């Protein structure tokens with residue numbers, strides 16, 4: 001059994017794989033001030049609740065886009081799982097041909113998404129990950145990772161309106177009935193939800209035009225489901241893409 005862990009700016013997602021079957025998955029808040037032992041108590045409880053003993057875990061793989069908590073997490077797995085985590089980054093085999101100017105600059109989450117996406121959906125491929133930031137990744141027909149686009153995430157956008165405009169409230173991120181909002185909350189929801197769906201379609205269509213391709217378009221991330229229904233270009237939501245990518249990269253380094 002292996003433990004896969006993706007650390008985003010908002011959530012830490014953990015999964016246990018038995019072979020290529022995901023048997024458990026959990027989501028914790030990413031808390032920059034939590035200690036090794038605070039995270040340790042959380043994961044020990046999760047394992048206990050699932051009837052899993054730390055000794056059953058043969059290996060751990062970690063992708064992390066929050067450098068300040070990297071060392072806490074590395075210590076966490078040594079202390080509470082008894083295993084040194086394989087960290088997705090320079091020096092590990094991903095099998096991905098990364099054409100970013102500096103390959104080490106690409107977020108580890110984007111790399112593992114691309115690895116899983118290529119395996120499961122083929123190429124050419126666009127992956128949209130709705131996390132703290134929304135990322136677009138383009139993988140060409142040859143399987144090369146060419147780069148993509150990064151935009152403020154949906155939560156960040158909604159929060160910015162609330163923080164910076166005195167009369168705008170904090171809203172629930174939910175789909176309104178119509179694009180014409182007749183109250184403040186409905187107007188903000190229309191702008192954010194339909195605006196993001198349009199943004200996705202706009203970026204995807206631009207990729208298609210610039211490269212002369214008809215890629216598959218797969219979405220993942222905490223808020224993917226909300227936007228996918230309104231987008232004309234997202235063909236599928238795959239909430240497990242990042243965890244699958246971690247499992248595949250782990251195997252490639254076995």
Ligand SMILES: Nc1ncnc2c1ncn2[C@@H]1O[C@H](COP(=O)(O)OP(=O)(O)O)[C@@H](O)[C@H]1O
Pocket residue numbers: 007008009010011012027030130131132133155221222223
């Ligand atoms: N299962 C879920 N259902 C609904 N919203 C979620 C879920 N998971 C995460 N979110 C929300 O989606 C946003 C991004 O989450 P996530 O994809 O985990 O981001 P990150 O990878 O940056 O940590 C957050 O605002 C979070 O509250």
Ligand SMILES: CC(C)(COP(=O)(O)O)[C@@H](O)C(=O)NCCC(=O)O
Pocket residue numbers: 007008009010065105106107108109110130131132133134135150153
């Ligand atoms: C773009 C991101 C902030 C997305 O992270 P997330 O929203 O999942 O927390 C992360 O992938 C990152 O920090 N990337 C490094 C910059 C880059 O990929 O070019």
Ligand SMILES: [K+]
Pocket residue numbers: 008109129131221242
């Ligand atoms: K992510």
